[in-house]
Amino acid sequence: MTKYLQEERPSGDDGRPDAEGESLLNRRGLLAGAAGLVGAMLMGSVTPSAEASTEGSPEDPTRVPGAAPTAYGQRSAFEKSARIPRSWWSSLTPLQDSHGILTPSALHFERHHNGVPTIQPTRHRLLIHGMVDQPWTFILDDLKRFPSVSRLAFIECSGNSGSEWRGPAGQTAQQTHGLTSTSEWTGVALKTVLQEVGVNPDASWMLAEGSDAAAMTRSLPLAPILEEAMLCYAQNGEPLRPEQGYPLRLLIPGWEGNTCIKWLRRLKLGRAPFMTREETSQYTDLMPDGTARQFTMVMDAKSVITSPSGGQHIQPGFVEIRGLAWSGRGRITLVEVSTDGGRSWQQATLQEPILPKCHTRFHFPWQWNGEDVILQSRCLDDTGYRQPDRATLVAVRGINSVYHYNAIQSWHIAADGKVSNVHA
């Protein structure tokens, strides 16, 4: 009866930021020993303390030599933005602190079904079998030798914003929308690898299985994924983070996150879906009439204002409204912002690059005059799909479907500048 039994652990109780500060100090200590003069100077100016570098910051940084280069960089010790480890199962990306469209790898949301495995890359293998010409095994180095592809893509958990079905629950954009992140992913096209093995013409489904303690599995229809799916070994220019599937994960751009099987060890080709627990009991959307939708793979268009957003305070005067929009079906073509609770809408500026199946940043300049208002954003994608308002979405789906909530998010700004989550 260990920690996974505590469903809702208080956020930040694993002390991540402190741990980072400490390792920075250790590194400095080490450097001081190794690097002679520079080290000695450093030691002279930095008072060793548990809180590391913020304390030692000089009044005037132009009068003291700075820190030496390091082998693997850390962010500034003044920056504390962090994921919220919500429970044993997931952690949320701090979207309210985000800039641009990329999520730092260390802040990419996490979702796993029985912990993050530790996998030695030299021992990792990918088995491809079932309806193939001959069962085939690749080691990681084999996969890295294939022609490589890179693309920016968001991954969104289908449970993202699921807390909002029944009423405003999350306080911050992190809590309401933090199960989406964008990275640059690099790997080999699934099609390239399947061509190497040879797939039986009658195969139409593929089981993907992870090498974690859940041996996480999803059945994937082959035809719609073949053009874009990738077997990824890198994220944002370096090998995948352990929690993102190190050393190998599937990426199906635009599809719900759980289909992008992490720690990928096996692909089995077949004629029909395998009906695993993760596509029957879980990740199916219960409708008001008691039936459930199955294989709702694509994430529909969605947007959220990340700043100002819940939990923040704003000052009267100029406020740039900033947010993210994305669609699993293609490119974002329009984002509109309302500062009057949805009565009127104005077009926001889309920041380049505007890529398909990728977070897109939008901006809208605004003057806040200190009045009580409700901010909203809504987006349109290049299939003509418009992000629905909450009432419209709930009228169709009810409130028990758990997954795929993509309604317009409303942030209330009180006269004192405090921003909070409301359903308008």
Next chain:
Amino acid sequence: MRNILTVGLTTILSAGILWASSPTDRPERTHGYGLGRPATDQEIWAWNIDVAPTGEGLPAGQGTAKQGAAIFAARCATCHGPTGQEGPMDRLVGGAGTLASQHPVKTIGSYWPFATTLYDYVHRAMPFPAPQSLLPDEVYSVVAWLLYRNGIIAEDVVVDAHSLPGISMPNRQGFLPDPRPDIPKP
């Protein structure tokens, strides 16, 4: 060297079917890069643990609810409750008739469409602290117990590779393919 694959994506999606087998070109074997090697039987045997609704993948072995009761009490009840209903983790028993209500209770009995999934999942992922530690007879037994407690089979039914795929689940017809786009345009 490469094949151009023409995938009938739009046709398949708009047909609204479960991407059932469709006439599409498939990757033909090329071995164009000469990478990888044939998998050994041992490699396949070790990982080929999935169980399909047809029963394909079920191992030899068997069990009954009577045998399963003791295994459930010893290996599962701390997390799922003595009768599979009390938690603290997922509720496994009960919930019949609640799916269309305000507070649906999704369990093996009320929600799961296939009995074979239960073998697959219990073997692959349970007990949570020691996945894949149960022997086939133990999995069959605990599966039998869960089906029995959900009122799906009698206590003395022998569950094995032959009988499990034939056990029909109450919510077998409860799943429909993705009908999106489902939101009316403004």
